[in-house]
Amino acid sequence: MLTIDFRNTGPVDSARGVVAGVFNPVRSSASWVFRPVGNLWNSAFHYQKLENQNQKLQREVDRLRGQSVQNEVDQRQLQQFLKLARIPYLHGLPTTVAQVTSGPLTNFQDTIEIDKGAGDGIKAGMAVVTDAGLVGRIADVHGGTSTVQLITDPELSLFVRIQQRGSTEMGPLGQAHGMGPNRPLRVDDGILINRRVKAGDPVITSGIGTSTYPGQIPVAKVVRVKPSADRTQQVVDIQPYVQFDRLSYVKVILWEPTP
Amino acid sequence: MVKYARVSLVCFIALVVQACIAGQIPVAGARADVVLLAAIAAGLAAGPEAGAGVGFGAGLVLDLMASGPVGLSSLVYTVIGYTVGLLNAGVLRSSKLIPVASAAAASVAGVLFYALGGELLGQQSLQKGNLGIVMLVVAAVNAVLVLPATRMMRWAFTEPRRDYINPRGIW
Numbered sequence: 001m002l003t004i005d006f007r008n009t010g011p012v013d014s015a016r017g018v019v020a021g022v023f024n025p026v027r028s029s030a031s032w033v034f035r036p037v038g039n040l041w042n043s044a045f046h047y048q049k050l051e052n053q054n055q056k057l058q059r060e061v062d063r064l065r066g067q068s069v070q071n072e073v074d075q076r077q078l079q080q081f082l083k084l085a086r087i088p089y090l091h092g093l094p095t096t097v098a099q100v101t102s103g104p105l106t107n108f109q110d111t112i113e114i115d116k117g118a119g120d121g122i123k124a125g126m127a128v129v130t131d132a133g134l135v136g137r138i139a140d141v142h143g144g145t146s147t148v149q150l151i152t153d154p155e156l157s158l159f160v161r162i163q164q165r166g167s168t169e170m171g172p173l174g175q176a177h178g179m180g181p182n183r184p185l186r187v188d189d190g191i192l193i194n195r196r197v198k199a200g201d202p203v204i205t206s207g208i209g210t211s212t213y214p215g216q217i218p219v220a221k222v223v224r225v226k227p228s229a230d231r232t233q234q235v236v237d238i239q240p241y242v243q244f245d246r247l248s249y250v251k252v253i254l255w256e257p258t259p
Numbered sequence: 260m261v262k263y264a265r266v267s268l269v270c271f272i273a274l275v276v277q278a279c280i281a282g283q284i285p286v287a288g289a290r291a292d293v294v295l296l297a298a299i300a301a302g303l304a305a306g307p308e309a310g311a312g313v314g315f316g317a318g319l320v321l322d323l324m325a326s327g328p329v330g331l332s333s334l335v336y337t338v339i340g341y342t343v344g345l346l347n348a349g350v351l352r353s354s355k356l357i358p359v360a361s362a363a364a365a366s367v368a369g370v371l372f373y374a375l376g377g378e379l380l381g382q383q384s385l386q387k388g389n390l391g392i393v394m395l396v397v398a399a400v401n402a403v404l405v406l407p408a409t410r411m412m413r414w415a416f417t418e419p420r421r422d423y424i425n426p427r428g429i430w
Contacts, residue, residue: 012329019323023278030279105282105325106332107290107370107393108377108384139326147326154383182288245285 020142028101028115055248062132065241066218093214095129095251096120101145103245110153110181112136114250117144125212127205127253133218133241134158134205135250146252150244151185151219152178159206160187160219162197162236172197173206176219176238184223187236195234197225203238214255265415266301270317273297278324281400288389289396294321295369296362296401298336300408302344303358305416310340313412328380335376339369355406362405366398 098114105111116122118141128135128148136156139149149156157177164171174190191197201222207215220238228235273293281291294317302310314336322329343365350357370393377384 012323015329016323019320023274023320023324026275027278030275033279102278103283103285104290105278105321106292106327107397108373108382109325109327111326149326 016140017142020145024113024142024145027113054246058243058246058248059131062130062242066131066133094254096122096254097249097251098146099249100247104181110136110150110156110178111139112148112150112244112247114146114148114252115144116252117142117146119144120252121254122146122252123256126255127213127217128250129217129253130242130247130250132243133220134213135242135244135247137212138252148250150178150181151176151240152181152183152244154178154180158213158219159208159211160203160238161206162187162191162195162222162238163202163204164196165201171201173208174236176203181244184237184239185220187238188228189233191234191236193227193232193234197222197234197236199223199225212257214253262416262418266313266412269411269415270297270313270320273317274320274324277321286396286400287392289393291400292366292369292397293404294318294332295336295339295366295397296404296408297412298340299343299362299365299401300405300412301416302340302342303347303361303405304409304412305344306348307341307344309412309416310342310344311337312340314338314340327377328382331373331376331380335369335373338372339365342368358405358409359402363398363402366401367394370394370397 096116098116098120100112101115102113114128122138122141124138124141126138128137134151136148136150136153138146140147151158154177157175159173160176161173162171172191172195174187176185176187178185187203199222202218203220203222205211205213205215205217205219207213218241220240222236223239224237226235227233273296277291277293281293284290295314297317298310298314301313315333318333318336319330322332325332343361347357347361370390374384374390
């Protein structure tokens with residue numbers, strides 16, 4: 001089975017679809033039933049009130065944080081980006097809102113489940129965001145549900161641009177990858193040693209070339225910069241804007257890169 | 260037949276609990292592994308073959324529900340369930356501490372085995388989460404829950420008695 005799955009052949013996808021078809025309704029119902037248990041765990045008293053209040057505040061914080069970063073980037077570089085690089089702008093793209101129905105099933109997964117699937121126009125590879133920034137990409141799509149691979153997954157990499165504060169120049173382009181849950185992402189390829197990068201700089205999706213994400217989606221902010229072992233590049237740790245353990249609703253960007 | 264239905268029901272419950280409760284309540288960033296517990300409990304309650312069978316079946320369904328490599332959980336839980344059953348069969352003294360200690364040790368072994376297997380398959384599992392905390396949380400939760408889980412598995416693997424009642428009382 002491992003070899004069949006590893007070679008990406010055989011009926012594994014069909015089997016996944018069958019299991020998803022059987023279990024997803026049960027999971028959705030059971031999640032609804034057992035959600036208070038999780039709430040009770042997280043807050044001993046007034047949990048429902050706190051949960052509602054927390055969600056409301058979180059949405060507001062996410063919106064403001066995303067707006068702040070987006071505005072900062074937009075004002076300085078929007079015109080330049082659109083003219084020079086033909087980067088698609090997020091605000092013009094269609095999205096669909098989905099509810100997070102389940103977090104990771106096991107300790108070695110960086111995925112979440114959402115309640116929208118192929119019937120809602122979602123396809124594998126589409127970007128998933130909140131108002132705060134990039135969450136991940138659609139890994140698997142079933143009839144009415146999808147699996148989202150989070151950007152913290154070490155197997156997921158993306159091209160990003162590190163913007164300099166107070167500069168109208170396009171920042172350096174690098175490749176970022178996850179380092180596991182509750183850890184920052186790392187940009188360890190593409191940022192030359194002579195480029196100026198400092199803590200607090202915003203990081204956005206590049207949207208260039210074969211990138212599977214639209215450009216200008218806020219991703220993270222720089223938290224640590226150090227030279228690479230051969231001292232030709234910089235290794236930059238970036239902290240995602242999105243708080244993955246508090247996701248309730250996400251937006252799927254119904255956008256596919258042009259081949 | 261009834262036995263298989265009961266075992267399937269218990270495995271189904273374990274999978275739903277994993278998906279809807281254990282998976283949603285992280286403790287220090289780590290999650291309990293109820294499906295591994297089911298394999299361990301089956302090994303303790305009904306022997307190595309039962310442990311391997313439950314580990315294989317429930318592990319396979321978990322693999323298909325999750326997005327990892329299909330067959331890895333199944334392989335790990337089969338080995339753990341079988342080993343626990345085999346070692347428990349050789350235990351002469353009966354004590355409640357033995358299944359508790361077995362569950363804790365088997366949980367640590369299961370997490371480590373899965374992480375190494377994932378790493379071999381290119382999943383970078385050792386980078387995903389803090390392995391020490393994951394082992395500690397899974398071992399602690401499984402040690403606490405192993406006695407009721409074993410009782411449930413013993414019920415599932417026991418074929419119900421067939422007491423025929425003759426309504427006339429004449430044979």
